[in-house]
Amino acid sequence: MKDQKMTRRDALKIMGAACATTFLSCTGVGATTNKEEQSPLTPLTKYKRLILFFSATGNSLYISKELAGEEGTLLSIAQEIHRENPVYEADEIGIVCPIFCFIPPTIVQEFIKKVTLKANYIFCVGTYGANSTIFPEYTQKLGSDHGINFNYINTIRMVDNYLPYYNMDDQKAEDKHIPEQLAAIKASINSRENFIRPVDDREKGFCEGYYRHSGRDRVNPCFTRSEKVFYSTADCIGCSICNSVCPHGSWKIVDGKSVPEGDCENCLSCVHNCPAKAILIIRRDPEPDEPNPKSRYRNPNVQLGEIIKANSQINFNK
Numbered sequence: 001m002k003d004q005k006m007t008r009r010d011a012l013k014i015m016g017a018a019c020a021t022t023f024l025s026c027t028g029v030g031a032t033t034n035k036e037e038q039s040p041l042t043p044l045t046k047y048k049r050l051i052l053f054f055s056a057t058g059n060s061l062y063i064s065k066e067l068a069g070e071e072g073t074l075l076s077i078a079q080e081i082h083r084e085n086p087v088y089e090a091d092e093i094g095i096v097c098p099i100f101c102f103i104p105p106t107i108v109q110e111f112i113k114k115v116t117l118k119a120n121y122i123f124c125v126g127t128y129g130a131n132s133t134i135f136p137e138y139t140q141k142l143g144s145d146h147g148i149n150f151n152y153i154n155t156i157r158m159v160d161n162y163l164p165y166y167n168m169d170d171q172k173a174e175d176k177h178i179p180e181q182l183a184a185i186k187a188s189i190n191s192r193e194n195f196i197r198p199v200d201d202r203e204k205g206f207c208e209g210y211y212r213h214s215g216r217d218r219v220n221p222c223f224t225r226s227e228k229v230f231y232s233t234a235d236c237i238g239c240s241i242c243n244s245v246c247p248h249g250s251w252k253i254v255d256g257k258s259v260p261e262g263d264c265e266n267c268l269s270c271v272h273n274c275p276a277k278a279i280l281i282i283r284r285d286p287e288p289d290e291p292n293p294k295s296r297y298r299n300p301n302v303q304l305g306e307i308i309k310a311n312s313q314i315n316f317n318k
Helices: 008-027 059-068 106-114 135-145 168-173 178-190 201-214 269-273 304-311
Strands: 047-053 073-076 087-098 116-118 121-128 152-157 230-232 251-254 257-260 279-281
Touching (some): 047 059, 059 121, 059 178, 106 135, 121 135, 230 257, 269 279, 269 304
Parallel strands (some): 047 073, 087 121, 121 152
Antiparallel strands (some): 251 257
């Protein structure tokens, strides 16, 4: 009998399953030992610099790590949001997140509404690709309405990973001068500068036109149901990485194939991190088709295991 050659699909399936198992075991997510010891919901202490972050493809996680430095502490909003009346105390506290349709993602907004921050200096940095427009103004008001007075809010332009509009190959090739932007923001925060990036009338007009044209909700423009946004193709290898990187755990395996079902931030973490590139976006007017369905993105300074550790909902799934 001739030896059967392993196909690329078989190799991906083995690799995906191994990656998921290894990352979950290494991060402690889904461990069967005492939940109080393994869960992120353990008692908090006072920190020097605490950064609460949300990240889908690693841009905001990379910025968080850089801002935290050697002495800072990182906590994932996708995990911490499960706390009842969360309170954090530190010398400095920062919130870092992507900008979705010019404002914070729904999960970040909900966290800001429920959290109590006790610090001498509170800052926020939003990562974006094309336009940040009203993010500083919106975030400042959201914080103020819920007892958080931000000393500093700024934005940093990075790879835009919103697939209906952008080819990731083009985005990765474009020099966004990230080191220079990051150095300036680091210096400002380290010197505890008081600064809220201004929003001009042009940016406000651009934002207003977008919402009129798109018909999106102005508070939760991206929050939806995963089954309305994504589908998995025949290339799916059933590794469940999509579910592991989803901040709501809104994927399940049915007959060996991933099926979307549940709340969705439309963060595209599932799409970008799928090892088989087997998740596609359902086209919805007025958005175009993906320009390059085979091009995907994860920040080169962030490992898949870090995103799984940050976002996995295994400990919280019903």
